[in-house]
Amino acid sequence: MADGIYGLPFDQFQRYRLLAEVVGILEGERPPLSVIEVGGGWPPKISAFLPGRQITVVDQVEAEAEAEGYVRASGTGLPFPDQSFGIAVSIDALEHVPPPEREKFIAELCRVSRGFVVLAAPFASEAVRAADQAVFKFIRAHSGYEHPYLKEHLATALPDQVETMARLDGHGLDVEVLPSGRLDRWLLMMIVYYTLDGDPALKSALPEVMAAYNRAYYPFDICEPAYRHFLIGASEKLGRGWGALHDLVKGESQTPQSPSELAAALEFARVTALAAKDRELAALRAELTAREEEVKALREENAALHEFRDKVHALPLYGFYEQHIKPRIK
Structure with a gap:
């Protein structure tokens, strides 16, 4: 056969x-x-x-x-x-x-x-x-x-x-x-x-x-x-x-x-499964790292926007806007 x-x-x-x-x-x-x-x-x-x-x-x-x-x-x-x-x-x-x-x-x-x-x-x-x-x-x-x-x-x-x-x-x-x-x-x-x-x-x-x-x-x-x-x-x-x-x-x-051949095959299955799980874990870690980088970039962008807003608010022109123009818009 x-x-x-x-x-x-x-x-x-x-x-x-x-x-x-x-x-x-x-x-x-x-x-x-x-x-x-x-x-x-x-x-x-x-x-x-x-x-x-x-x-x-x-x-x-x-x-x-x-x-x-x-x-x-x-x-x-x-x-x-x-x-x-x-x-x-x-x-x-x-x-x-x-x-x-x-x-x-x-x-x-x-x-x-x-x-x-x-x-x-x-x-x-x-x-x-x-x-x-x-x-x-x-x-x-x-x-x-x-x-x-x-x-x-x-x-x-x-x-x-x-x-x-x-x-x-x-x-x-x-x-x-x-x-x-x-x-x-x-x-x-x-x-x-x-x-x-x-x-x-x-x-x-x-x-x-x-x-x-x-x-x-x-x-x-x-x-x-x-x-x-x-x-x-x-x-x-x-x-x-x-x-x-x-x-x-x-x-x-x-x-x-001697069932050693079967034991070896089952061990192969176990090792194969562990390797697959390791690859899955590595992929999840890579995805987590990518997400952390995205979060970091969003935080930096948010901080820059807050900084820009504070600078705008400090301008004399913004004070004029707040005092004379904004009330009329409402």
Whole structure:
């Protein structure tokens, strides 16, 4: 993968990086599978994680004219024949589908695939809802807006994991589950991300902080308790493939041996912020000096005017004016 990918927001990176590993395991010794991602948005992220594959992205958002590989359509009515793609994928989209339409959404994924479906989402649980609510409230307080996706999570019931697995099973797929996004670190990093994103002085440090986290922590976020879960469906027996998938999961207590790169990135963010504040303070001091010079000049001008007035008042002609002319003017 290209180095630039590591600078993506950690939440995007961890889901697409895990998808890339899952797709590689499902392919096994096969040639690369053609992939359809439903709900991938525009511009899509998936191609950077799955190079060398034919990829089609479907969403309802507007894209650039004649965007190659992008189709604007509904996930509940995909405009493709049956079994058009080697694998059908949907990552963090199911929760945004209205509940009455979710069964049709899943059915369409199964219909257009040739036997592999990967469906990932934050599924309903008290812990996930509490995390969503905490981040939503933080963004509103810190940045002054309501995050639209999190708002939708809170307003509409998240999908039920057992029910979703049963629907995939009903389409003849064996289903395995992988956790994604260790919940405590997901919550912490969402706060870190939106703290930096909401401060102009810190925002420039975001890619470096994200890259440090993604490089050091990604493998250790494939564990429970998780923010989202990947449901991996296959119509054929994978044998050792299932074992390879399970090998991706880390124990709950496992952490990186050396998080120094992340610490260095956070220190970089702190230093960047301090430098920005120093520049802001220097600008304010320069403005204050300029204002003080203006005040000094106005005081000198005022003193000169008072001096001129006193000299005028001392003139005999002014006395004549005061005594004989000014009363008549009134």
